[in-house]
Amino acid sequence: MSTRRNRDKHTAVDVVEDNIVSHLRRHGCGRDKPVPMSVLGEVGFPDYAFRNAQGAALSVARIVRGMVERQVLRPSLSGHGYYLADIERSAAAKGPA
Numbered sequence: 204m205s206t207r208r209n210r211d212k213h214t215a216v217d218v219v220e221d222n223i224v225s226h227l228r229r230h231g232c233g234r235d236k237p238v239p240m241s242v243l244g245e246v247g248f249p250d251y252a253f254r255n256a257q258g259a260a261l262s263v264a265r266i267v268r269g270m271v272e273r274q275v276l277r278p279s280l281s282g283h284g285y286y287l288a289d290i291e292r293s294a295a296a297k298g299p300a
Contacts, residue, residue, distance in 0.1 A: 219247040233236025
C-alpha cells in the first residue's frame with residue numbers, strides 16, 4: 204500500500220547536512236557516541252513521517268556517504284553509526300584529561 208505522507212516535501216541537501224551536524228555537535232557525538240543512520244535520517248528530515256527506522260536510514264544514506272567522503276563524518280569502528288570528525292580532532296588537540 205502506497206502512502207503519500209511525504210510526497211510534497213522537499214529538503215535541500217545543505218539543510219539536511221546542517222541539521223545532522225548541529226544535532227551531533229549539540230549532543231557531543233564523538234567516537235565514543237556514534238549515532239545510527241536511522242537517527243541521522245530522522246534528524247536530517249525532521250518534518251518527515253517515516254514508517255520505520257529503515258526508511259529514515261535510506262533517506263539519508265547518500266548524503267551521509269558524501270559527508271564521510273568529505274571527512275565531515277566518520278563511521279564508527281564497530282560499524283554501527285557515525286560521529287563528527289572534528290569533535291575527534293578537537294578532543295585529540297586538548298590532550299589527555
